[in-house]
Amino acid sequence: MPETGNNLASESLGWSLEMMAFVSPMPWESGDAPAAGDEAYMASIAFSGARHGVLEIAAPAAFARMLAVNLLSFDAGEVGDERIRDVFRELTNITCGTFIRRLSVDPGEVPNMSIPRVEALKLPVGWTDFIESDGCTLLEAEGYPIAVRLRDAA
Amino acid sequence: MPLKVLIVDDSSTIRAVIKRALAMSGVAAGEVVEASNGVEGLAALAKGPVDLIFADLHMPEMGGVEMTRRILSNPATARIPVIVVTAEPNQKTIDELRGAGVRAHIAKPFTPEAFRNAVTAVLGTVHA
Numbered sequence: 476m477p478e479t480g481n482n483l484a485s486e487s488l489g490w491s492l493e494m495m496a497f498v499s500p501m502p503w504e505s506g507d508a509p510a511a512g513d514e515a516y517m518a519s520i521a522f523s524g525a526r527h528g529v530l531e532i533a534a535p536a537a538f539a540r541m542l543a544v545n546l547l548s549f550d551a552g553e554v555g556d557e558r559i560r561d562v563f564r565e566l567t568n569i570t571c572g573t574f575i576r577r578l579s580v581d582p583g584e585v586p587n588m589s590i591p592r593v594e595a596l597k598l599p600v601g602w603t604d605f606i607e608s609d610g611c612t613l614l615e616a617e618g619y620p621i622a623v624r625l626r627d628a629a
Numbered sequence: 630m631p632l633k634v635l636i637v638d639d640s641s642t643i644r645a646v647i648k649r650a651l652a653m654s655g656v657a658a659g660e661v662v663e664a665s666n667g668v669e670g671l672a673a674l675a676k677g678p679v680d681l682i683f684a685d686l687h688m689p690e691m692g693g694v695e696m697t698r699r700i701l702s703n704p705a706t707a708r709i710p711v712i713v714v715t716a717e718p719n720q721k722t723i724d725e726l727r728g729a730g731v732r733a734h735i736a737k738p739f740t741p742e743a744f745r746n747a748v749t750a751v752l753g754t755v756h757a
Contacts, residue, residue: 494738495646524718547645561642569737572716576736586718590687 480578480625484530485612487574488566488623492616495569496546500614500621509613509620511535511602516559518567518593519626524586526578528628530571532563533596533605538619539563560593567591570623631659632748633678637670637696638685638714643737647683647714647744654741656748667691671699674706681748683735686715686722694729701730710751714739 492498503509514536521529539562543549549558568591575586596602606613611624634651636644644663651658662679664670666688673679682700684693693713700706713726716737723734732751735743748754 491738494740543642547642547649549645558641561640565640565642565646568716572718572737575718585721588716588718 480526480528480628481610481612481623483577484570484574484623484625485614487577488532488570488621489614491566491570491573492621495566496542498542498546498616500616503613503615503620505615508603508606509615511596511598511620512537513598515596515598515602516563516593517596517601517605518563518591520567520571520591521589522571522575522586524575524578525581525584526628529626530567530574530623531605531626532567532570532621532623533602534563534621535619538616538621539566541617541619563593564591567593631657632680632752633660633662634658635662635664635670635673635679635682636684637664637667637682637688637693639665639688640685641665643685643714650739650741650744654744654748656744667693667696667699670696674700674709678706679709681752682709682711683714684711686713686717686726694726694731697726697730712747712751 489500492500512535517531517533519529519531536559539559540554542562543554543558544551571588606622611622613622636647638644648661662673664673668691686693697711710732712733713731714735726734733747735747
Protein backbone atom coordinates (compact mmCIF):
# COMPACT_ATOMS: atom_id res chain seq x y z
CA MET A 476 0.00 0.00 0.00
CA PRO A 477 2.61 2.66 0.84
CA GLU A 478 3.83 3.25 -2.72
CA THR A 479 0.45 3.03 -4.40
CA GLY A 480 -1.23 4.78 -1.50
CA ASN A 481 1.18 7.71 -1.54
CA ASN A 482 0.78 8.12 -5.27
CA LEU A 483 -2.98 8.04 -4.92
CA ALA A 484 -2.82 10.53 -2.06
CA SER A 485 -0.80 13.05 -4.07
CA GLU A 486 -3.04 12.56 -7.11
CA SER A 487 -6.10 13.09 -4.94
CA LEU A 488 -4.59 16.27 -3.50
CA GLY A 489 -3.83 17.54 -7.00
CA TRP A 490 -7.33 16.73 -8.24
CA SER A 491 -8.90 18.39 -5.19
CA LEU A 492 -6.86 21.56 -5.64
CA GLU A 493 -7.79 21.73 -9.30
CA MET A 494 -11.49 21.31 -8.59
CA MET A 495 -11.58 23.49 -5.49
CA ALA A 496 -9.32 26.31 -6.58
CA PHE A 497 -8.20 25.77 -10.20
CA VAL A 498 -4.66 25.28 -8.96
CA SER A 499 -2.68 22.57 -10.73
CA PRO A 500 0.17 21.37 -8.53
CA MET A 501 3.28 19.87 -10.07
CA PRO A 502 6.04 17.77 -8.51
CA TRP A 503 8.52 19.93 -6.62
CA GLU A 504 11.59 19.83 -8.84
CA SER A 505 13.87 22.45 -7.35
CA GLY A 506 16.93 20.82 -5.81
CA ASP A 507 16.75 22.54 -2.45
CA ALA A 508 14.18 21.67 0.20
CA PRO A 509 11.71 24.56 0.28
CA ALA A 510 11.29 26.73 3.33
CA ALA A 511 7.88 27.21 4.90
CA GLY A 512 8.18 30.91 5.60
CA ASP A 513 6.97 32.27 8.93
CA GLU A 514 4.05 29.92 9.50
CA ALA A 515 3.05 26.44 8.39
CA TYR A 516 0.19 24.11 9.22
CA MET A 517 -0.43 20.41 9.07
CA ALA A 518 -3.89 18.92 8.65
CA SER A 519 -4.57 15.26 9.38
CA ILE A 520 -7.55 13.01 8.84
CA ALA A 521 -7.97 9.35 9.71
CA PHE A 522 -9.66 7.00 7.30
CA SER A 523 -10.87 3.42 7.46
CA GLY A 524 -12.57 0.89 5.28
CA ALA A 525 -10.80 -1.51 2.95
CA ARG A 526 -7.63 0.35 3.98
CA HIS A 527 -6.95 2.48 7.00
CA GLY A 528 -4.45 5.10 8.04
CA VAL A 529 -3.99 8.83 8.39
CA LEU A 530 -3.64 11.26 5.52
CA GLU A 531 -1.64 14.39 6.32
CA ILE A 532 -1.14 17.60 4.35
CA ALA A 533 1.31 20.36 5.25
CA ALA A 534 1.90 23.73 3.65
CA PRO A 535 2.89 27.27 4.53
CA ALA A 536 0.11 29.44 5.88
CA ALA A 537 0.84 31.77 2.98
CA PHE A 538 -0.44 29.11 0.58
CA ALA A 539 -3.83 28.90 2.28
CA ARG A 540 -3.92 32.71 2.51
CA MET A 541 -3.27 32.94 -1.24
CA LEU A 542 -6.09 30.48 -1.96
CA ALA A 543 -8.49 32.39 0.26
CA VAL A 544 -7.72 35.82 -1.19
CA ASN A 545 -6.97 35.15 -4.84
CA LEU A 546 -9.27 32.25 -5.56
CA LEU A 547 -12.09 32.39 -3.03
CA SER A 548 -12.38 36.19 -3.11
CA PHE A 549 -12.09 36.80 0.60
CA ASP A 550 -10.78 40.22 1.59
CA ALA A 551 -7.21 40.02 2.81
CA GLY A 552 -8.36 41.50 6.12
CA GLU A 553 -10.76 38.57 6.59
CA VAL A 554 -8.06 35.94 6.28
CA GLY A 555 -6.89 35.27 9.80
CA ASP A 556 -5.82 32.12 11.58
CA GLU A 557 -9.30 30.58 11.64
CA ARG A 558 -9.87 31.09 7.89
CA ILE A 559 -6.47 29.56 7.14
CA ARG A 560 -7.27 26.57 9.33
CA ASP A 561 -10.63 26.19 7.58
CA VAL A 562 -8.95 26.11 4.16
CA PHE A 563 -6.59 23.38 5.40
CA ARG A 564 -9.45 21.46 7.01
CA GLU A 565 -11.60 21.45 3.87
CA LEU A 566 -8.74 20.72 1.49
CA THR A 567 -7.81 17.71 3.63
CA ASN A 568 -11.41 16.54 3.93
CA ILE A 569 -11.96 16.72 0.18
CA THR A 570 -8.61 15.12 -0.60
CA CYS A 571 -9.33 12.21 1.74
CA GLY A 572 -12.83 11.72 0.31
CA THR A 573 -11.32 11.56 -3.17
CA PHE A 574 -8.56 9.24 -1.97
CA ILE A 575 -10.98 6.82 -0.35
CA ARG A 576 -13.25 6.72 -3.38
CA ARG A 577 -10.25 5.88 -5.54
CA LEU A 578 -9.12 3.17 -3.13
CA SER A 579 -12.50 1.51 -2.95
CA VAL A 580 -12.79 -1.66 -4.92
CA ASP A 581 -15.49 -3.49 -2.98
CA PRO A 582 -18.93 -1.87 -3.18
CA GLY A 583 -19.83 -3.57 0.08
CA GLU A 584 -17.10 -1.92 2.12
CA VAL A 585 -17.96 0.90 4.48
CA PRO A 586 -15.35 3.66 4.27
CA ASN A 587 -15.22 6.29 6.95
CA MET A 588 -13.30 9.49 7.65
CA SER A 589 -12.65 11.38 10.86
CA ILE A 590 -13.06 15.11 11.29
CA PRO A 591 -9.85 16.78 10.06
CA ARG A 592 -7.53 18.28 12.66
CA VAL A 593 -5.28 21.24 11.93
CA GLU A 594 -2.21 22.19 13.90
CA ALA A 595 0.56 24.73 13.50
CA LEU A 596 3.94 23.20 12.78
CA LYS A 597 6.94 24.23 14.82
CA LEU A 598 9.36 25.89 12.46
CA PRO A 599 11.68 25.04 10.97
CA VAL A 600 11.90 21.56 12.50
CA GLY A 601 8.28 20.47 12.09
CA TRP A 602 8.17 21.43 8.43
CA THR A 603 11.58 19.91 7.64
CA ASP A 604 10.73 16.67 9.43
CA PHE A 605 7.46 16.45 7.50
CA ILE A 606 8.85 16.98 4.03
CA GLU A 607 11.80 14.67 4.65
CA SER A 608 9.72 11.87 6.12
CA ASP A 609 9.30 8.52 4.38
CA GLY A 610 6.59 8.51 1.76
CA CYS A 611 6.12 12.26 1.73
CA THR A 612 5.32 13.73 -1.69
CA LEU A 613 6.27 17.34 -2.23
CA LEU A 614 4.36 19.39 -4.77
CA GLU A 615 4.55 22.96 -6.00
CA ALA A 616 1.40 25.00 -6.42
CA GLU A 617 1.49 28.63 -7.51
CA GLY A 618 5.06 28.82 -6.25
CA TYR A 619 4.26 27.38 -2.81
CA PRO A 620 5.34 23.98 -1.51
CA ILE A 621 2.61 21.61 -0.37
CA ALA A 622 3.36 18.19 1.04
CA VAL A 623 1.23 15.08 1.52
CA ARG A 624 1.89 11.74 3.15
CA LEU A 625 0.16 8.70 4.61
CA ARG A 626 0.87 7.53 8.14
CA ASP A 627 0.10 4.16 9.73
CA ALA A 628 -1.36 3.06 6.43
CA ALA A 629 -2.29 -0.54 5.87
CA MET B 630 -35.64 35.08 -13.18
CA PRO B 631 -32.63 34.39 -10.94
CA LEU B 632 -32.85 31.67 -8.34
CA LYS B 633 -32.71 32.52 -4.66
CA VAL B 634 -30.32 30.01 -3.13
CA LEU B 635 -29.56 28.99 0.44
CA ILE B 636 -26.11 27.50 1.12
CA VAL B 637 -25.77 25.69 4.45
CA ASP B 638 -22.24 24.62 5.39
CA ASP B 639 -20.18 25.12 8.53
CA SER B 640 -17.14 25.99 6.42
CA SER B 641 -17.01 29.52 5.04
CA THR B 642 -14.37 28.21 2.65
CA ILE B 643 -16.78 25.70 1.14
CA ARG B 644 -19.58 28.26 1.00
CA ALA B 645 -17.24 30.46 -1.04
CA VAL B 646 -16.26 27.56 -3.30
CA ILE B 647 -19.93 26.69 -3.90
CA LYS B 648 -20.79 30.29 -4.72
CA ARG B 649 -17.97 30.43 -7.23
CA ALA B 650 -18.94 27.09 -8.77
CA LEU B 651 -22.53 28.27 -9.07
CA ALA B 652 -21.40 31.48 -10.77
CA MET B 653 -19.41 29.43 -13.28
CA SER B 654 -22.06 26.77 -13.82
CA GLY B 655 -24.55 28.78 -15.79
CA VAL B 656 -27.10 28.41 -12.98
CA ALA B 657 -28.90 31.74 -12.70
CA ALA B 658 -28.32 32.28 -8.99
CA GLY B 659 -29.41 35.70 -7.81
CA GLU B 660 -29.57 36.26 -4.08
CA VAL B 661 -27.47 33.79 -2.10
CA VAL B 662 -28.24 33.34 1.60
CA GLU B 663 -25.66 31.61 3.79
CA ALA B 664 -25.99 29.62 7.00
CA SER B 665 -23.43 27.64 8.95
CA ASN B 666 -25.61 24.77 10.22
CA GLY B 667 -29.09 23.31 9.98
CA VAL B 668 -30.49 25.46 12.77
CA GLU B 669 -29.34 28.62 11.04
CA GLY B 670 -30.60 27.25 7.73
CA LEU B 671 -34.11 26.76 9.12
CA ALA B 672 -33.99 30.24 10.66
CA ALA B 673 -33.06 31.68 7.27
CA LEU B 674 -35.99 29.87 5.66
CA ALA B 675 -38.34 31.26 8.30
CA LYS B 676 -37.44 34.75 7.07
CA GLY B 677 -38.39 33.96 3.48
CA PRO B 678 -38.56 31.16 0.94
CA VAL B 679 -35.77 30.19 -1.41
CA ASP B 680 -35.81 28.27 -4.69
CA LEU B 681 -33.06 25.81 -3.86
CA ILE B 682 -30.91 24.67 -0.94
CA PHE B 683 -27.36 23.32 -1.00
CA ALA B 684 -26.44 21.68 2.30
CA ASP B 685 -23.49 19.93 3.86
CA LEU B 686 -24.12 16.55 5.43
CA HIS B 687 -22.13 16.78 8.65
CA MET B 688 -22.48 20.04 10.59
CA PRO B 689 -22.51 20.97 14.27
CA GLU B 690 -25.88 21.48 16.00
CA MET B 691 -27.90 20.13 13.07
CA GLY B 692 -26.70 18.29 9.98
CA GLY B 693 -28.09 18.26 6.47
CA VAL B 694 -30.30 15.18 6.84
CA GLU B 695 -32.16 16.41 9.93
CA MET B 696 -32.54 19.85 8.39
CA THR B 697 -34.01 18.25 5.27
CA ARG B 698 -36.49 16.23 7.35
CA ARG B 699 -37.69 19.40 9.08
CA ILE B 700 -37.95 21.27 5.80
CA LEU B 701 -40.09 18.46 4.34
CA SER B 702 -42.31 18.32 7.41
CA ASN B 703 -43.16 22.02 7.11
CA PRO B 704 -45.82 22.66 4.44
CA ALA B 705 -44.35 26.12 3.86
CA THR B 706 -40.97 24.71 2.82
CA ALA B 707 -41.70 21.10 1.80
CA ARG B 708 -41.40 21.79 -1.92
CA ILE B 709 -37.94 23.38 -1.75
CA PRO B 710 -35.39 20.95 -3.20
CA VAL B 711 -32.37 20.12 -1.07
CA ILE B 712 -29.11 19.10 -2.72
CA VAL B 713 -26.43 17.72 -0.40
CA VAL B 714 -22.81 18.64 -1.15
CA THR B 715 -20.42 16.32 0.64
CA ALA B 716 -17.07 14.55 0.64
CA GLU B 717 -18.76 11.57 2.31
CA PRO B 718 -17.25 8.44 0.75
CA ASN B 719 -19.77 5.96 2.15
CA GLN B 720 -22.19 5.00 -0.62
CA LYS B 721 -24.66 3.57 1.90
CA THR B 722 -24.88 6.97 3.57
CA ILE B 723 -25.36 8.62 0.19
CA ASP B 724 -28.13 6.18 -0.67
CA GLU B 725 -29.86 6.92 2.63
CA LEU B 726 -30.03 10.62 1.77
CA ARG B 727 -32.70 9.94 -0.83
CA GLY B 728 -34.78 8.22 1.81
CA ALA B 729 -34.56 11.35 3.93
CA GLY B 730 -35.91 13.44 1.07
CA VAL B 731 -32.67 14.84 -0.32
CA ARG B 732 -33.27 15.35 -4.03
CA ALA B 733 -29.67 15.08 -5.29
CA HIS B 734 -26.11 14.89 -4.08
CA ILE B 735 -22.89 16.46 -5.34
CA ALA B 736 -19.58 14.89 -4.36
CA LYS B 737 -16.63 17.04 -3.31
CA PRO B 738 -14.45 17.92 -5.10
CA PHE B 739 -16.99 19.15 -7.60
CA THR B 740 -17.04 20.86 -10.95
CA PRO B 741 -19.34 23.72 -11.97
CA GLU B 742 -20.95 21.22 -14.35
CA ALA B 743 -21.93 19.07 -11.39
CA PHE B 744 -23.97 21.99 -10.06
CA ARG B 745 -25.58 22.62 -13.41
CA ASN B 746 -26.49 18.95 -13.77
CA ALA B 747 -27.88 18.68 -10.25
CA VAL B 748 -29.93 21.86 -10.54
CA THR B 749 -31.30 20.76 -13.89
CA ALA B 750 -32.15 17.36 -12.42
CA VAL B 751 -34.20 18.78 -9.55
CA LEU B 752 -35.72 21.88 -11.14
CA GLY B 753 -35.76 20.89 -14.80
CA THR B 754 -34.03 24.18 -15.59
CA VAL B 755 -31.23 26.40 -14.29
CA HIS B 756 -33.58 29.38 -14.01
CA ALA B 757 -36.41 30.07 -11.60
